[in-house]
Amino acid sequence: MGRSSGAQLTRPAPGGTLFSWGLKEWRLGRTKGDNALPEPALRNLTVISVAASRHSAVATADGEVWTMGHNDSRGGGGHGSPPLDASGQLGRGGTSAPGRVEGPLRGKFAVQAVAGRYHTMALTEDGTLWSWGLNDWGQLGRSAVGAASATDPSPCTSGPSCHSGIPAPVAMPAGVRIVGAAAGRYVSMAVDSEGRLYTWGHDGCSNGGKLPDREQAYKPRLVEGELKGKRVVAFDAGYVFWLAATEEGEVYTCSSQDDGYAGTLSNKHAPNQAGELGRGGDPLLPGRVTGVLAGHKVEAVAAGREHAVVSTAEGKVFTWGGRELLLGRSGSPKEPGQALGDLLADNIRYVSAGEYHSGAASHSAFYGWGSNDYLCAGVGRHNPVQKLKKGRDRGDVMRPARAGGPVAEGGWQVQAMVAGFQHALGIAANRGGSWESKPRFLQANDTADASPSPSPSPSPSPSPTRAPSAATVAEAAAAASTSDPASSATTTTAAGAAANVSSSVDATASAPDYHTRYLAPQLHPMRYNVADYVHRYRRSDRFNLIQAESPDIWKVLPPNYDRRYKNPCWVAGERLRCVPYFHILGVSKCGTTDLYHRLSKHPQLFESKNKGPHWWDECPYPAKGECTAPPNGDFDGYVDLFSNAAERIRTADPQVCDCGITGEASSNTFTAASGVYLRGPSWDRNTTVTMPELLREAAPFLRNIIIFRNPVDRYYSAFYYYRWWVKDQPPPTPADFHKAATDEIAVWRGCVEAHGQKYCVRHYHPQQLVKGMYSEFILDWLHHWPRDQLLFLRNEDYSAAGREHMEAVLKFLDMRRPSAQEWDQIMGMKTRNKNSDKYKPMLPETRAMLEAFYRPFNERLAHTLADDRWLWRDPPKGKDSQPAADASTAQLQAAAGGDAATVQAA
Missing domain, CATH: 2.130.10.30 (Regulator of chromosome condensation 1/beta-lactamase-inhibitor protein II)
Known part of the structure; x- marks a missing residue:
C-alpha cells in the first residue's frame, strides 16, 4: 500500500x-x-x-x-x-x-x-x-x-x-x-x-x-x-x-x-x-x-x-x-x-x-x-x-x-x-488534523507579528502528543551499538536516557477531555455498504497464496453480499447466512468481554452463539475436529455460529430498520499477527501470510476494535486469570508473581540473545509477557487495514469515561443512538470478567521492573499511534499507586537489569 x-x-x-x-x-x-x-x-x-x-x-x-x-x-x-x-x-x-x-x-x-x-x-x-x-x-x-498525426507525430x-x-x-x-x-x-x-x-x-x-x-x-x-x-x-x-x-x-x-x-x-x-x-x-x-x-x-x-x-x-x-x-x-x-x-x-x-x-x-x-x-x-x-x-x-x-x-x-x-x-x-x-501550517521559526530580527509569516518547521522540543525525544535515545543506542556492541556502560547510559524521557508526567493528562479526545479523530462516516465495498475491493496480488492457506473459507463465502442488509449476509438455499460485521480483536484481559456484552444490550446487535470462538487463531486448516466450530471446525461451522443472529436479521421488521448486525470478540486475534498464529500456530509453517492479511482478504469490510491496557496490569491480570482451573492449591501471592515475572523476563532475554527478538515474539516465548508487547503486532494490522476500519481504545480511558467510549464505538459501527432507557441497560450492566478485586496489589519492585521492561515497546506504540497516552504515564490505581512514582530512575533500571536498552537495541 x-x-x-x-x-x-x-x-x-x-x-x-x-x-x-x-x-x-x-x-x-x-x-x-x-x-x-x-x-x-x-x-x-x-x-x-x-x-x-x-x-x-x-x-x-x-x-x-x-x-x-x-x-x-x-x-x-x-x-x-x-x-x-x-x-x-x-x-x-x-x-x-x-x-x-x-x-x-x-x-x-x-x-x-x-x-x-x-x-x-x-x-x-x-x-x-x-x-x-x-x-x-x-x-x-x-x-x-x-500512423503519425498532428497530436501524436x-x-x-x-x-x-x-x-x-x-x-x-x-x-x-x-x-x-x-x-x-x-x-x-x-x-x-x-x-x-x-x-x-x-x-x-x-x-x-x-x-x-x-x-x-x-x-x-x-x-x-x-x-x-x-x-x-x-x-x-x-x-x-x-x-x-x-x-x-x-x-x-x-x-x-x-x-x-x-x-x-x-x-x-x-x-x-x-x-x-x-x-x-x-x-x-x-x-x-x-x-x-x-x-x-x-x-x-x-x-x-x-x-x-x-x-x-x-x-x-x-x-x-x-x-x-x-x-x-x-x-x-x-x-x-x-x-x-x-x-x-x-x-x-x-x-x-x-x-x-x-x-x-x-x-x-x-x-x-x-x-x-x-x-x-x-x-x-x-x-x-x-x-x-x-x-x-x-x-x-x-x-x-x-x-x-x-x-x-x-x-x-x-x-x-x-x-x-x-x-x-x-x-x-x-x-x-x-484524521482530525489541521489543514494549515503553524509558524515556529523566525529569523534573528523577526517578531511573532512580522509579515509575511516565516516558514514553520517542527520544534526540536517534544510536543504534548508525542515523545520525539526518544529519537535521541534511539540514535545514541544505535551509535553505541555500532561503535562498541559489547559496551554495557554505553547501553546503560542509553537506558537511563530512555527512563528519563518516559518518567516525565504528561502535562496534558489533567485536561478535562483527556480520556476522550483521542476518539473523534478515529471516527469517520462509512462511505459504502458491505455489498458495494466488496464490489469495489481489489484483491491482493498475493491472493492465491493467501487463499491456499484457508481454502475452506472461499468455498463458503459468496461472490458478493445481499445489499438488503447492513450486515454481510447472503441467501444460501432456503436460509440466510451471515458473517461478522465487526470484530473486537483483543487484547485479552483488556476489557473485550465487557465491551462486547455492553454492545449486546443495543437492539441492533444480535449475538453469536459464542462471543469469542477463537476460530481464526485456534482452528487449523485442514480441520482436525470440531475445535470451536462444530461439527468439523471448518469455516462452514464458523459461519453457523452466527445462524441465530442471521435468523434475527432476516426476520427483523424492515419498516423499522434493515440494520441489524452481528460480530465476535475473540481476544487473541490481535496478537495472532506477526506470524504467531494463522488458523492455529504458524511459526513452524512455511508461510509468509499473516492473520491481518488473511482477515483482510476474507472480510475486507470488517470494522475492527482493539483495546489496550497498561501491559504491566494486563500481565498481572493474566497471571491470576489463567490459574482459574487450579482448584487444590492456594491462590498465588504477589511474591509468587514477582518470581514468575523475573523468571519469564530472564527467559525472554535468553531467547532474544539466542534467536533475536522477532523469533521470540513469533514463538510467544513466553506467551503472556509477549502479549503485552503491542507494538510488535500493530504494524501488521496497520499495513493491511485502512486506518478508518481500526478503532483503538485504551482500557483506562474506557473505564474512566465509559458512556463516551460506548458512544464512540456505536458511531464507529454506524449504529443508531440508544434511547434513554437503552442507555440505562447498556451502562447499568455490571462490569464483566473483572477480577482485579480478587487479588492483592503487586509488589512495588515488581511494578518498577515491569514498567522498565515494557517501556521501549510502549514508546514504539506511542510513536506509531502518535499519542503519548500509550506510554501509560498515569499512576496506577489502588493500593499500589505510589511505588512506581516514588522509584528513582536508577531503581527502575536496577530492577529491570537494563532491559529497556537491551530491547531498544534489539
Missing part, C-alpha cells in the same frame, strides 16, 4: 490528500502556501497514487490520472536526442497546471501513476500498463503501431526525438498481467501477477548484461539470473541503476548502464562508481545486497540519481550510494548502513530518493535530509536542523529530520511518499 518510491509497490493507497513541497512550480500541484513544507494540494481530489520527476502524476480514487509540471525535455533529451519543447509526458494538451489525462485512458480505471525523467506510465485495474512521453530509448515499451519505437504525447499500452508478452511499474531516466520496469520483473529501454539487466540494440530496446524482457524464481514485491529505478526487493525481503541491484549524464560525457562514469549498487560483483547483472541487510526483511525501496534508500519490516532505514549528505549517516557509501537522526525513534513504512535529497515516512510523519536548496527536505526555512548557508534561509540537512507542516501537528495518516527531481509528494488522510 504505497510502500516504495516510484513503484509504490503493486497496490494503491486507501486514498487521501496530496501533499507537496520543494521547488515552487506547478509540479507541486499548487502555487500557494509554503513550498518549504508538506502542505495540501489539489484538495478536491482523493489521491491513491503519486509519482514525481520534473513533472508529477497522480491517480485518484475515481481511477483518473492527473499530470502537472514540465512537458519538455529541456536540460536533457537522451543519448543523442535534442531537447524537445513538447516531449509529451503530461499526456494531454494545456498548460503545466494540473489537468486530467484522457484520450485512450478515458473510461479506464487507473490504480497507479508512474513518472520517469521525461515519460509517464499508468497502470489500470485490468493489468494493462499505459505509457507516454519521450521514447528515444524505447522506454515507452510500445511497438510501432499506428511519432509512432516510432525508439531513436532521436521519438516521443508520443498520447497514452498507449505497453507491449507486454501475451497473457502477462501487470500489477505494478516503475520508471527511471531511460528505463522502465514492471512486475506481473506472478512477481516476475521485466525491464525495457536503456537497460541490459534483462538481456544478459548486454545493452540491447536501440531499435529492439522497447521490448519488455524478463529479468532472470539471481532473480530467477524470486517474487518481487517492491522496486524502483534511478538514473544509473535499479533495485528490487523480493518476498523474502532480499534486495537485488543492477546497473542500467546510463552514466547519469545522458551519455554526453567524454569519459563515461563507470557502473557502480558511486557505490549505488551497494555490493561487489558484476554490476551489469542482478546481484544481491548483503552486509548489514542480512537478517533484515526489506519491504520498501527507493532509487535516486545514484543512491538507494530502503526500509525494513522493523521500520529501520538503510542507505548506500552517492555521498554522506544523501545517506543520513557517516561511513562507507559503497555498502549499506543505517540512517540516523529523528527517524530512529519512529517506525518507517515509506522511503523516497530524489536527485540530491532523500526522504522517509511513518504512518504519522514525513522525514527529509540531503540538500535543501530547493526546499525538498520539508523542514522549512530557518530551521536549525539545517547547516544554514550564509545569508540564506536554508542549507544542508545532514541527518534525517522531521518535516513540518500540518502532518507534523498530528491528526493525519501518511499513506505514501515519493521524491521528484526537485520536489517531493506524499499522500495523507485527514
Whole structure:
C-alpha cells in the first residue's frame, strides 16, 4: 500500500490528500502556501497514487490520472536526442497546471501513476500498463503501431526525438498481467501477477548484461539470473541503476548502464562508481545486497540519481550510494548502513530518493535530509536542523529530520511518499488534523507579528502528543551499538536516557477531555455498504497464496453480499447466512468481554452463539475436529455460529430498520499477527501470510476494535486469570508473581540473545509477557487495514469515561443512538470478567521492573499511534499507586537489569 518510491509497490493507497513541497512550480500541484513544507494540494481530489520527476502524476480514487509540471525535455533529451519543447509526458494538451489525462485512458480505471525523467506510465485495474512521453530509448515499451498525426507525430519505437504525447499500452508478452511499474531516466520496469520483473529501454539487466540494440530496446524482457524464481514485491529505478526487493525481503541491484549524464560525457562514469549498487560483483547483472541487510526483511525501496534508500519490516532505514549528505549517516557509501537522526525513534513504512535529497515516512510523519536548496527536505526555512548557508534561509540537512507542516501537528495518516527531481509528494488522510501550517521559526530580527509569516518547521522540543525525544535515545543506542556492541556502560547510559524521557508526567493528562479526545479523530462516516465495498475491493496480488492457506473459507463465502442488509449476509438455499460485521480483536484481559456484552444490550446487535470462538487463531486448516466450530471446525461451522443472529436479521421488521448486525470478540486475534498464529500456530509453517492479511482478504469490510491496557496490569491480570482451573492449591501471592515475572523476563532475554527478538515474539516465548508487547503486532494490522476500519481504545480511558467510549464505538459501527432507557441497560450492566478485586496489589519492585521492561515497546506504540497516552504515564490505581512514582530512575533500571536498552537495541 504505497510502500516504495516510484513503484509504490503493486497496490494503491486507501486514498487521501496530496501533499507537496520543494521547488515552487506547478509540479507541486499548487502555487500557494509554503513550498518549504508538506502542505495540501489539489484538495478536491482523493489521491491513491503519486509519482514525481520534473513533472508529477497522480491517480485518484475515481481511477483518473492527473499530470502537472514540465512537458519538455529541456536540460536533457537522451543519448543523442535534442531537447524537445513538447516531449509529451503530461499526456494531454494545456498548460503545466494540473489537468486530467484522457484520450485512450478515458473510461479506464487507473490504480497507479508512474513518472520517469521525461515519460509517464499508468497502470489500470485490468493489468494493462499505459505509457507516454519521450521514447528515444524505447522506454515507452510500445511497438510501432499506428500512423503519425498532428497530436501524436511519432509512432516510432525508439531513436532521436521519438516521443508520443498520447497514452498507449505497453507491449507486454501475451497473457502477462501487470500489477505494478516503475520508471527511471531511460528505463522502465514492471512486475506481473506472478512477481516476475521485466525491464525495457536503456537497460541490459534483462538481456544478459548486454545493452540491447536501440531499435529492439522497447521490448519488455524478463529479468532472470539471481532473480530467477524470486517474487518481487517492491522496486524502483534511478538514473544509473535499479533495485528490487523480493518476498523474502532480499534486495537485488543492477546497473542500467546510463552514466547519469545522458551519455554526453567524454569519459563515461563507470557502473557502480558511486557505490549505488551497494555490493561487489558484476554490476551489469542482478546481484544481491548483503552486509548489514542480512537478517533484515526489506519491504520498501527507493532509487535516486545514484543512491538507494530502503526500509525494513522493523521500520529501520538503510542507505548506500552517492555521498554522506544523501545517506543520513557517516561511513562507507559503497555498502549499506543505517540512517540516523529523528527517524530512529519512529517506525518507517515509506522511503523516497530524489536527485540530491532523500526522504522517509511513518504512518504519522514525513522525514527529509540531503540538500535543501530547493526546499525538498520539508523542514522549512530557518530551521536549525539545517547547516544554514550564509545569508540564506536554508542549507544542508545532514541527518534525517522531521518535516513540518500540518502532518507534523498530528491528526493525519501518511499513506505514501515519493521524491521528484526537485520536489517531493506524499499522500495523507485527514484524521482530525489541521489543514494549515503553524509558524515556529523566525529569523534573528523577526517578531511573532512580522509579515509575511516565516516558514514553520517542527520544534526540536517534544510536543504534548508525542515523545520525539526518544529519537535521541534511539540514535545514541544505535551509535553505541555500532561503535562498541559489547559496551554495557554505553547501553546503560542509553537506558537511563530512555527512563528519563518516559518518567516525565504528561502535562496534558489533567485536561478535562483527556480520556476522550483521542476518539473523534478515529471516527469517520462509512462511505459504502458491505455489498458495494466488496464490489469495489481489489484483491491482493498475493491472493492465491493467501487463499491456499484457508481454502475452506472461499468455498463458503459468496461472490458478493445481499445489499438488503447492513450486515454481510447472503441467501444460501432456503436460509440466510451471515458473517461478522465487526470484530473486537483483543487484547485479552483488556476489557473485550465487557465491551462486547455492553454492545449486546443495543437492539441492533444480535449475538453469536459464542462471543469469542477463537476460530481464526485456534482452528487449523485442514480441520482436525470440531475445535470451536462444530461439527468439523471448518469455516462452514464458523459461519453457523452466527445462524441465530442471521435468523434475527432476516426476520427483523424492515419498516423499522434493515440494520441489524452481528460480530465476535475473540481476544487473541490481535496478537495472532506477526506470524504467531494463522488458523492455529504458524511459526513452524512455511508461510509468509499473516492473520491481518488473511482477515483482510476474507472480510475486507470488517470494522475492527482493539483495546489496550497498561501491559504491566494486563500481565498481572493474566497471571491470576489463567490459574482459574487450579482448584487444590492456594491462590498465588504477589511474591509468587514477582518470581514468575523475573523468571519469564530472564527467559525472554535468553531467547532474544539466542534467536533475536522477532523469533521470540513469533514463538510467544513466553506467551503472556509477549502479549503485552503491542507494538510488535500493530504494524501488521496497520499495513493491511485502512486506518478508518481500526478503532483503538485504551482500557483506562474506557473505564474512566465509559458512556463516551460506548458512544464512540456505536458511531464507529454506524449504529443508531440508544434511547434513554437503552442507555440505562447498556451502562447499568455490571462490569464483566473483572477480577482485579480478587487479588492483592503487586509488589512495588515488581511494578518498577515491569514498567522498565515494557517501556521501549510502549514508546514504539506511542510513536506509531502518535499519542503519548500509550506510554501509560498515569499512576496506577489502588493500593499500589505510589511505588512506581516514588522509584528513582536508577531503581527502575536496577530492577529491570537494563532491559529497556537491551530491547531498544534489539
